[in-house]
Amino acid sequence: MSTSTKNPTVDAIAKSATRDKVILAIAAPVLAIVAAIVISSLVFLASGENPFRAYGIMADYGHYSDSQVWIINKAVPYYLSALAVAIGFRMNLFNIGVDGQYRLAAFAAAAVGGAIALPGALQIILLIVIAMLVGALWSGIAGLLKTTRGVSEVITTIMLNAIAASIIGYFLQDGRLAIKDGNLLHTKFLPESSHFFSFPTHPKPVLGFVVIAILAGALYWFGINRTRFGFDLRAVGASEPAAEASGVSVKRMVLCSMLLSGAAAGLVGMPTLLGESFQYGTDFPAGIGFTGIAIALLGRNHPIGMAFGALLWAFLDRTGSRLEFEGYAQEIVGVMQGVIVLCVVIAYEIVRRYGLSLQQRKVGEELAALSRTNNTDKSDKSDNPEVSA
Amino acid sequence: MANHDIHLTVRRGTVHALCGENGAGKSTLMKILYGMQKPDEGTIALGGEQVTLHTPGDAIARGIGMVHQHFMLADNLTVLENTVLGAEKLHGIGAGARAKIKELSDAYGLNIRPDVLVEDLGVADRQRVEILKVLYRGARTLILDEPTAVLVPQEVDALFDNLRELKSEGLTVIFISHKLGEVLSVADDITVIRRGTTVASVEPSGTTPKQLAELMVGSELPSPETRESTVTDEEMLRVSDVHLSATDSDGVVRTVLDGISFTIHKGEVLGVAGVEGNGQAELVEAVMGTRRPDHGTITLDGTDLSGASTRARREGGIGYIPEDRHRHGLLLEAPLWENRILGHVTERPNSKGKLLDIPGARKDTERIVAQYDVRTPGIEVTASSLSGGNQQKLIVGREMSHHPKLLIAAHPTRGVDVGAQAQIWEQIREARREGLAVLLISADLDELIGLSDTLRVMYRGRLVADADPAVITPEELGSAMTGAARGHLSAAEEGASEDGTPGDGASHDAGEQEGDEQ
Amino acid sequence: GQSFAEANRAKHAGVGLAFDIGGRDDHSFNEAAARGADNATKKLGVNVKMLTAKNGETEADREQRLTSFAEAGYNPVIGVGFAYSQAVQNVAKDFPATTFGVVDAVPEGKNVDAMVFAEHEGSYLAGVAAALKSKNHKVGFIGGVNNALIQKFQAGFEQGVRDTDPKVKVTSQYLYPNNDKGFNDPAAAKAKAGGMLDSGIDVIYTAAGQSGAGTIEAISKVKGAWAIGVDSDQYQQPGLARYKNRILTSVVKNVDVAVFDLIKSAEDGKPLTGIHSYDLKHSGVSLATSGGFIKDIQPQIDAARKKIIEGKVKVKETP
């Protein structure tokens, strides 16, 4: 990085600034994880268990190939869900409705997929598009209500979750869009052509949808950081009035990002539908939308951070049930997850604030140093360092 | 460090003025006196007794009251609630308090209505509520931080009458202002602060404003005077018959702008004077397109922009220096180079097609930093770590970099130190020479008179008067701002007596016959 | 790399019992299954390991649980509840040497024992009892979730009432159309039962898992009204001891018998596979008599039972 100022010390300063930035970026998660481990250990100890044996069991069980495949497969929907949440988060929108969106989307895709059979990839593409559209439609209601009526999306999406569940319930009945299979009700099975490919790993395959998840993550990163649209989106998230004044139509962006978030949410159910269950039934996984919120918080909306978050979550899921097998209460995993999220958000805030004041202090010091070296300039009086914002 | 080695002695029963340039540390010093910030070292003695003030509560308990530079009122609470807040022990929060407020209001002629919501009050009323709050707590020492910044000269006089009355009752007043004339007229003692330290204590009797100014900045004060006229007769912006109404939270529709018409030519600076809240901010928003007028047209350089989006307007050549840079001008937690993109994301060098051109934006940010003398160690630091003046220079640089046809400058030098102020003025003047049209809104009447080629006065959402900056005085302008004078104000006597209808002043194109300054 | 199973070659470890949410002490069919396994421990000396589902589980979680058992050498591995249907079918394929059992579902698989119960037959008897005991000639049915399993209860009950006394009006309602919360929401059942009681219904049969406690409580507030329990003999449950005098009878599903049968067959080296229907004839379902409240109508009930066993009455599975 080069700076405009001719002063040689400045380059060094800039370098140290980058280094600080990196250190600070890692500091938050590290701080959080250490805190979470400490607190979880205390919980273990308080309930008379040996925390280290538990961690040992988890680490050991997690490293087997079947665990790893399981973890990856489980992390894919988590990741997509986190992505959907993060799109909203980047502009201060809180899409709690990912849960309803992905379920409605997966249900619609399953219903259509069971009814028609297009050849080859066409079918898969169609189903994915349908899912994204339905997800977007459902979140769009919240977006529309926010932009036209000013209703908080937090509330509307909560309501829409419940309504989505009822809609699915209405159609998921024998004689409507579902068939009866023992005690279960589900949509017709998808034809062979809608089965997504998978990687033949050992002993179970890894879902091919992981590729879509990676692509979606890359697209998210690129869209947010490298496009004009992404800049507008981030601008709204950083400061709504400033974005408005800069020419961004905040309402349009709200609607857009709500739609995008819903479309991403539409993908959440797809790995399961196209790779595992091939139908949408009463036992279709629910609640991934809420997990997505936790993972987006954990990964600070960063595509890589969220990937780690999703894997960590899946790891805890996997090894938690092993703990149960070994005589621990698997519910400890819920405590760990809660503690991790809480620690992460607090740690991140502490580090952010520390970083900000550090930077302001540095800027002040550097400017003071600069003005000392350029002391010839007598009218130099704006160098009063600003420390408090 | 905001303050160091400050020595300040205030005598009981006097008005003590504190002067210093923007960011000199006056407010910081007062916040220390008021217990809001803690000094790293040093002592405060009150009536000879050493005190430590940890919180505003401590200060209040010792009879110190403060009226802040920015109003400290809760809009959705009534005047009564705002007044008794934190001092409920004195007279309760009911009838007792109401009686006490009435008593104080009558005693000092404050005209307080205790049961109105503060959000329904005007600026001067709010200020009186602030003073009432202090008196209600029985303060013996009043700190007033730039109480006159938002007042017109007539209101300032009234305020000073109030201060003299307080002084005669034995109260001590510490008074902060940039306006040296005011300071000399009301103060018994003056302390000057520069770069966070006291540089002098002077008596008003033996001092001239010029001497005081030199003490403040350490050099001569720059003036906003415009030297030669560059006004052309090519029309750049034409606003005709704009009307804007707004619905507030209670569902009441209010007219905010009414019958606004004016023209700005290439190379012309049109200044709009007015007490804050009379519609200037909304006028700016209407021209920027962040608010949609009910009717009326806005034409820029022959193109009708009335229905265009803000972005289209910016692309069409409108540059914007917003009134509140923290809210409207910057992404405070983003690095400088991202702030450089803000507002011009669709234009080169910030983007190519739909994609951002990050290297281009960075490079250009470095150019702006160098060219506009933005003092920063680099372009990676966040905007919030820059001082106000440097933030403003960055904004000015950014807006100028896209060669606007029209610059909307709302309070371009507010909160900016003198050096930066001079630079900003110079940049506006330079661009004007090259044919830039400027819509200037400012509360600083000297700046307004000095920079403008044409002046208009805004009152209750209308352009009620116009004036020739070459001859107008701040006092005359101020009286027009209170609505006392209308029509054309070029000669003082006529201006005051002329009773042109409001629409009259608004509809005729003052700019056209005033290409003849200086 | 290596998979867990490869790294941990299994020996015979005992019986694996995987519960549905609710867990072993759910006072319902999980508890009954646990009783069967405990019995096996007592009588056959086998080791039993039990794991419980957590809320919001997915297919993957259930499969993992069953796989863990199979990998660790548990045999047979039993999934309690129809939620395990698909998981058993999938996992059974991977462990052909292990016998899998599942309660309330009929998955495919050579090494799968599907244990299903004739809930409709038991419910028919409950219908008979309700019709005979109702003074207002109005009885009610509350289902937790409107799914095929619970519809069997409804169908049997309604038929039993109708066949006994056509004048008696049956009102059947569900707590939730398709939300498993219905098995876990006593407050909802209480409100629903309240509505029924207000409309004059005085016998209510609730097939809603844990939610049933809500009905029983609502009934305890109304003189002369009766509750009919489900799955286990609810008269005997410590949690409901206060209301036991209002529990007319319970339609008991003898899951314990089925579980014990499977374990025993496996210990004997001839593991049961295929569909095993535990019906009235095979004492798979029965009507509890604790409290003696149905003593007076026992003859009619026995007569109805006989007709079903002899095939003279065919009980429908759907309403």
Place this chain on the structure above:
Amino acid sequence: MSTDLKTATKLAVPGKGGRRKLTYPWILLIIAVGLVAVSVLRAVTGAGDLTSTGQFGAALSAAVPIGLAGLGGLWSERAGVVNIGLEGMMMLGSFAAGWVGWQHGPWAAAAAGILGGALGGLIHAIATVTFGVDHIVSGVAVNILALGATQYLATLWFGQEGSAAMLAGGNDKQSPPMPDMPTFTVPGLSDALNTLEGHHWFLVSDVAGILGAAVTNVSWLTLLTIGLFIGTFFVLWRSSFGLRLRSCGEAPISAETLGVNVYSYKYAAVLVSGALAGLGGAFLSIGVHFFQDGQTGGRGYIGLATMIFGNWRPGGVAMGAGLFGFMDAMQLRSGGPTVHALLLGLAALLAVLALLRLRAAKRTQGVVAGIAAAVLVIWYFLADTVPLELVEASPYIATLLVLALFSQRLRPPKANGKPYRRGQGT
């Protein structure tokens, strides 16, 4: 000084129209009109449960936990802290109540619920007030943590093989049962009203049914809740403590300059908020006699919605919770047919709205409302019940509609959700 200098934008057109203040006569009139309307509806549709004592009793108990959560939200947000963690605080409350209740009875359970919820509030306050974490983020974290903690502790404390709790009827998901919470019935009056209700006289029986609910088998906790609502109004709007607390939600920096310790008021508000939500959770456990995993069922979120619905005022929250409780009780108690009857009521309401809109010269809105009313009437006559799913969703749809129609008139505390740091004011 020219005393009449005002902000022009505000006073350019002197305030006319706008929101009429709801005075007591108006409120009474609205209630009366509502009663008559419901009676007519009952008479026309024959849906007797619409105004029965049982229905209103159930509505009241459904409304209490939601109302307490909403009131909790109100406390916290009036002090400027958004509390989406209400759900988690309710969980903690219902868990604590279940844990204490089976050993020490329902009153101790209520107290434990309050403490449990307050503990959740404390966590939220530490994160948001002390550490300045985004309020919604912290709230979500509290919800996740509370869920994990209650599930874990339930297995440990209720479901441990062979423990006393297990023998008393507890398991991994559920606490052992606790004794009944006493209820009160006004003797005589209750029976009289009950008789009156039985006659099915127009209006008279309806009113009797509704009043009957207020005097028959009412839990003392319900009474306590009503007291808390009234108390909240007086504490927040009529005491200096309340004034300070509200000032922290409107203008914390101003409050700070007046010597108000904003942090401690925010802490107090969030703690009370958690305590109220916790009591709401405890009400659930006490009502069914035990804690159960998943018992809160999203009521914390609904409480949040009623708070917004109620415009951050106790009276409004009570109304919102009442409406929600009414819908919930109705769909649970009598299902399709009664909700079907409501279609007609809704149609009538929409027709009135259509007329009003048309008179106010808002043509499109009026026409839309009119068409919707017509569709509902047609629906009413074509079907004789509504699908269970629609019934189930009706409270959520109702909330959504109300928010969509009236959100513009809401006024949240000005500094709600904004970060506040001491000494950082300008």
